[in-house]
Amino acid sequence: MGAGMTAADMQKSYIKIFGALMVFTLLTIVAAKFVHFPESWGGLSTILHVTIGLIIAIAKAWMVVYVFMHIKFDNPYLRVFIYIPLFLFCVLVFALTVLGGPTL
Amino acid sequence: MSSALSLAHEPVTGIRHGKLGMWIFLASEVMFFSGFFTAFIILRNSNLSVFAHGASELNWPLAALNTVNLIVSSLTMAMAILSLEHGNKSKFQLYMGITFLCACGFLVIKYIEYTTKFAHGIFPGTNSFFGLYFTMTGFHAIHVIGGMLPIGWMLAKSFTKRGYQDWERVEILGLYWHFVDLVWIFLFPVLYLIF
Numbered sequence: 001m002g003a004g005m006t007a008a009d010m011q012k013s014y015i016k017i018f019g020a021l022m023v024f025t026l027l028t029i030v031a032a033k034f035v036h037f038p039e040s041w042g043g044l045s046t047i048l049h050v051t052i053g054l055i056i057a058i059a060k061a062w063m064v065v066y067v068f069m070h071i072k073f074d075n076p077y078l079r080v081f082i083y084i085p086l087f088l089f090c091v092l093v094f095a096l097t098v099l100g101g102p103t104l
Numbered sequence: 105m106s107s108a109l110s111l112a113h114e115p116v117t118g119i120r121h122g123k124l125g126m127w128i129f130l131a132s133e134v135m136f137f138s139g140f141f142t143a144f145i146i147l148r149n150s151n152l153s154v155f156a157h158g159a160s161e162l163n164w165p166l167a168a169l170n171t172v173n174l175i176v177s178s179l180t181m182a183m184a185i186l187s188l189e190h191g192n193k194s195k196f197q198l199y200m201g202i203t204f205l206c207a208c209g210f211l212v213i214k215y216i217e218y219t220t221k222f223a224h225g226i227f228p229g230t231n232s233f234f235g236l237y238f239t240m241t242g243f244h245a246i247h248v249i250g251g252m253l254p255i256g257w258m259l260a261k262s263f264t265k266r267g268y269q270d271w272e273r274v275e276i277l278g279l280y281w282h283f284v285d286l287v288w289i290f291l292f293p294v295l296y297l298i299f
Contacts, residue, residue: 032297053293085134
């Protein structure tokens with residue numbers, strides 16, 4: 001497990017991450033359901049909602065991977081299994097949205 | 105009992121085979137779900153009104169409750185691994201039990217969501233949005249069930265006379281379980297929220 005981390009330290013960091021995940025869940029709901037941009041913004045409002053939703057989701061995912069899945073404490077070699085699929089996925093999403101035309 | 109996992113460390117990576125295998129599997133799972141997200145982006149961009157209308161018919165408070173369910177179960181899974189690593193059997197049983205119950209709760213809520221949709225005459229074939237909604241959440245639910253089987257097995261085994269001490273196996277299961285939570289972290293905003 002984590003170098004120099006006691007069980008109590010680990011437990012503390014798990015609970016911190018748990019709290020952060022709850023707060024971010026609340027945040028993403030508020031941003032999507034209770035924050036309304038002016039009608040005149042049109043498509044930009046949708047783009048903003050999608051972007052905010054995805055940024056919060058990526059932040060949550062990172063916390064889960066980093067602490068719950070022990071990437072923070074484990075052999076750094078394992079990070080290759082995150083960075084490569086993540087990179088490919090980002091390329092895919094970028095190609096489909098930003099390069100895919102003004103349909104967003 | 106743990107012969108498959110207690111092999112000498114792989115000489116190059118220094119990572120146990122079981123854990124390395126799970127990470128490779130999870131990388132392939134990322135690809136698997138990426139396919140659905142790709143289909144979602146392409147179909148959404150050519151059917152914006154269908155997708156906006158479909159998403160507005162989903163019950164997001166129930167999905168939010170399910171998000172909490174999975175986050176709690178992720179925490180308890182991490183705690184269960186920690187407890188077993190330090191030989192605390194009763195805490196391991198408590199945390200694994202909560203994890204299992206959260207997974208049950210997730211499936212019950214999913215069942216309510218699905219049956220409500222069916223009652224309103226909404227099926228996977230209704231339109232492209234609901235086709236993807238049922239496919240993505242359905243495959244995710246199958247992953248939840250797939251996780252519950254070993255969780256239940258390890259939990260049941262820990263109540264036997266021999267008990268269950270193999271915390272490294274639980275850690276590998278934990279990787280999978282956190283990944284299931286991770287997929288939901290993306291499904292929740294993409295399907296329910298961002299329209």
